[in-house]
Each structure stands twice: as C-alpha cells, then as structure tokens.
Amino acid sequence: MAPVIYPTTNLTATEQMCIDHAQGIYVYDTDGKEYIEGLAGLWCTSLGYGNTELIEAITEQLTKLSFSHTFGGKTHAPIQELAEKLKTMVPIEDAYFFFGNSGSDANDTHYKMLRYYFNAIGKPEKRKIITRERGYHGVTVAAGSLTSLPANLAHFDAPVEALHILRSDAPHYYTGRKGNETEAQFVDRIIDNLEQQIIAEDPDTIAAMIMEPITGASGVIVPPEGYYEKLQAVLRKYGILVWADEVITGFGRTGADFGCTTMGIKPDLMTFAKQLSSAYFPISASVIPGWMYKEMVAPSNEVGVFGHGYTYSGHPAACAAALKTLEIYERDNLFDHAAEVGDYMQAQLREIFTDHPLVGEVRGKGLIAALELVSNKTTGATVPGGKGGALAVKACQDEGLILRAVAGNALAFCPPLIITKAEVDDMLKRAKSAVDSTYEALKAEGLI
Ligand code: PMP
Numbered sequence: 001m002a003p004v005i006y007p008t009t010n011l012t013a014t015e016q017m018c019i020d021h022a023q024g025i026y027v028y029d030t031d032g033k034e035y036i037e038g039l040a041g042l043w044c045t046s047l048g049y050g051n052t053e054l055i056e057a058i059t060e061q062l063t064k065l066s067f068s069h070t071f072g073g074k075t076h077a078p079i080q081e082l083a084e085k086l087k088t089m090v091p092i093e094d095a096y097f098f099f100g101n102s103g104s105d106a107n108d109t110h111y112k113m114l115r116y117y118f119n120a121i122g123k124p125e126k127r128k129i130i131t132r133e134r135g136y137h138g139v140t141v142a143a144g145s146l147t148s149l150p151a152n153l154a155h156f157d158a159p160v161e162a163l164h165i166l167r168s169d170a171p172h173y174y175t176g177r178k179g180n181e182t183e184a185q186f187v188d189r190i191i192d193n194l195e196q197q198i199i200a201e202d203p204d205t206i207a208a209m210i211m212e213p214i215t216g217a218s219g220v221i222v223p224p225e226g227y228y229e230k231l232q233a234v235l236r237k238y239g240i241l242v243w244a245d246e247v248i249t250g251f252g253r254t255g256a257d258f259g260c261t262t263m264g265i266k267p268d269l270m271t272f273a274k275q276l277s278s279a280y281f282p283i284s285a286s287v288i289p290g291w292m293y294k295e296m297v298a299p300s301n302e303v304g305v306f307g308h309g310y311t312y313s314g315h316p317a318a319c320a321a322a323l324k325t326l327e328i329y330e331r332d333n334l335f336d337h338a339a340e341v342g343d344y345m346q347a348q349l350r351e352i353f354t355d356h357p358l359v360g361e362v363r364g365k366g367l368i369a370a371l372e373l374v375s376n377k378t379t380g381a382t383v384p385g386g387k388g389g390a391l392a393v394k395a396c397q398d399e400g401l402i403l404r405a406v407a408g409n410a411l412a413f414c415p416p417l418i419i420t421k422a423e424v425d426d427m428l429k430r431a432k433s434a435v436d437s438t439y440e441a442l443k444a445e446g447l448i
Contacts (some may be wrong), residue, residue, distance in 0.1 A: 008151075009177035016398070022049030025416045025423055027402065036427050038396070038403045040416045043216055043368075044274035045329060048416040054280045054324050061320035070099075070314045070332060072305075074142035078319035085326055086285065090270060091260055094290025099314040101281060103247035103273040104138025106284035107210070110243060111142040111163070112308055114207045117292050120299045121338040127164055129211040130194075130240070134407065136217035137210060137245055146210055149218060149407075150267030153419055165305035166201060168194045168209075170435035171223035174361045174372060174380065175433045183224045191230045203238035208269065213259030216248040220370035222363050228263050242269040247284070248368070251275040252329060252417050262365055268292075274418075278325045283318035328418075338417045341367035345413070345424045352432055358388065358448070367417060371435070373409040375448040383409050383447060391441055402425060411435070 001014070018030045025048050027037050047054065052272060061078060068076045083097045100106050100115070111129065118126045127404025129146065131137065137146040142153055145159035148167060152158070159165050169190035170176055177186050198206060213228075215221040235242055242265065250272035256262045260270070269292075273284035288296075300306050314317070336382060342365070349369055353359045360374035374386030375381050382388075389405025396403045397412075406412050415427060442448045 001035040035402045043414045044279035046275040046417040047278040059323035079314035082319045096293040098286040101282045104140040104143040104287045106271040107143035109286040128206045134218035172221040207243035208243045208263045210243040213263040219407035243269040246272040252338040255342040277321040280322035281318040369413045370410040392438040399430040401430040
C-alpha cells in the first residue's frame, strides 16, 4: 500500500475502494463498476460530479489570478463578491464573514473569535462553550474537543481541558428516552438538565452553545418538535449565544436554505463549508453579526492586528467556485427541488423501511436521512459492535450504492441535491436489497 495515513480509517484495514472518475450522481471505481454516490461524497457534492460550469468558473479564475492572499490590507474581487452575496442569504443581521478551508477550521475560528470578542468587551471570563453529546464539529484541536464522538476524543487526550467545553444531552428521543417517557417529557427533561447545568456553571462564564440543526456524523438526529424553541428560550434567558454549525445542513440540504430555517433556529453565529462550493474547491465560512464585528475592531486598534488567518483564507478559486455554486442553486431553484425530491425520498424511505425487521427508526428531513439498524425492533437494541452498519455498507457497495454507516448502526443517506425522483427510486431499490441481505447475514451469524 502507498505510504498514506488515511483519515478516519481503521489503520489496520487493508480493503480499499479506488475511485477513478465520476459524473452526475455516479462514481466509478478502477474496475469500471458504477455506484450511486448516496452520501454526496462526504455530505458535500451537492451539484454532483463533472459540472462543466463550475470547472470553467474555477479554471477561468485560476487563469486570471491563481492565488492572492487576504492578509494585512490585500483583497480581491471574488472574496468581496462572495461575502456580499452570502450577506443577502444568511439569517444573521449585518453579517460578516471569515473564510477558511474546512468545517473544522471554521469552527476553530469561531472558538477564537468568541474569545477575541469577549476579551474586547472586557468579559474574558465568558469563555465556556456548550456542545452536545453525539455532536460532530470537526477534528482540529478546538473543533475536535467540541466533537463528542468517542473515536475523535480517545487517544488524542481530547477534550483539551483549557478549552472549557461543557457537554449536554443529545436530542435523540429514540436512543435517549427513559422508560416510557413521551417525546415531550424527553424534551422537558433534557432542557431542564441544560438549564441546571448553566446555573451550576454560572451563566456569566458561558459564551455560546454550538449545535448542528440536524446532526450528520452522529446518525442524522432530528430533534423532536419543540426542542429548539425551548432550547433557545433557555439560552436567551442566560445571555448565551446560539452557534449553528451548518457545515452539513447549509445550502438546501434539509429542503430549505439552511437547517436553521427548517428547524426554527435563530442563530447568532454560523459556520458552513461543504455545499458552499459543492466540494469543487475547499472553502468554509465563519459568520458573525455586525454588532460583534464592531466590538472586534477595538483590540485591533490596540495591538494593530487581528492575529488569525490561513494562507488560503478566501483563495480566489475557492471563492469563484462558491460564487458559481450559489448562482446555480438560485438559477435552478435547487433548494425547492431539494424540498420536493426530499419529501419524496423521506416518504419512500418510510414506506419501504418502517416495517423492515432490521430497521428501528427511519429519520431525516429533506435530502438527509438515516435508518437505525437494530437487533430487536421492539426494544430498539442496537446490533452489537456496529456490525449492522458495516455489513449494510458492504452490501450496498455490492448493489452499486455508496452509503455511510455513522454512529455504528445508522445507515445514512445524503445524495447530491440534483438527484431526481427516478434516481431516488433506483437508490432505494439498491438500498432495500442491501438491507435485506444484511438482515439475512446477521441472522446467519446469530447476531439478531
Ligand atoms: N461540522 C460538521 C457538522 C460536520 O459534519 C463536519 C464534517 N463532516 C465538520 C464540522 C468538519 O468539517 P471538515 O471535515 O471539512 O473539517
């Protein structure tokens, strides 16, 4: 094997799929086998593969200006145009944008901007951040500490103590309910836990709470009705900022512009990446409101510089890719398309899988969904060792479908936004055969 350290991979595993080329919603391996990319790469290739408009826009920008940094007084047209365009789209007043290269670095940037802001207004003690169990926010040092998945913490001495991160309950009724608690009782209990935690920690020491409107890597958790309303009421009561991590849910994924719109969240801060450029070039953004930006100018007067930035912050080709992506979303009404095809996908998933003996819960919104694979449909007991998810992913590959198992036994769907209803039918037909054969294989192994 080539001397590559593969990301988020079991380093002892030797089996690999080598992808060679791609077009539309399909990718092809080096043997020429075709797969539907049912997870849009890593929740990111919203416009699919081989989009010539995007390739031309990027090539044109690279030809004109292949690089120009944005430190210390330099700027260029694409970064300005992108910020102006995004300002018209985000649900944040008088928004300002810091550009980076990945969801992780966008979250690290926000972590630091919050420190910078609260230092600027003379409240350095307001520095704790609340995150949630099962949240995923990336893998850099701060983002990795905000993430709550065991593999991202174990062996890295994370979370880093000095970051002052607090963890609250995951809003997943199916796996988190106690006894015969109703959904409403579950919501009340976890919101009350949060409020008690805030009081115990002292609200004046807590800056913000980070949340994925709908989670991705932890199993596509869609919080129950009423959860976000009550959550935001508590956060506002104690002066804690709402930080929406829209890295997966931004730009049409949930059938609306942002996951915040779908879930009724009014964010103070946002981070996004992935679908911002449909993954044609790495780019992320950390968004803050104007009132925060104005205060951040003060320390710059004192120390002369806002000392945070990446070489590739606002890379001209990345901005060109994002601008063209946003143009295509708007011109082709892709958020409406995602809403319509998303409703169809959700209905079909429920129709096909609700009564399946291996499926405990079908969940999702718009074009993001998951099947919770269980060994006992009545109790909801999970398949031991994440075996259900692993076998299902393999079975999907045999059927010509790439899906991803997250949180062990959640089989996630997140196809490119351009997918059609007929392609959804094809995807779900392949998924059904795969889930059927996984069920038989698990039975044969005595695991269910
Ligand atoms: N936040 C969320 C919600 C994510 O899903 C991800 C990546 N899947 C990240 C942050 C980190 O993004 P990246 O992998 O680009 O660093």
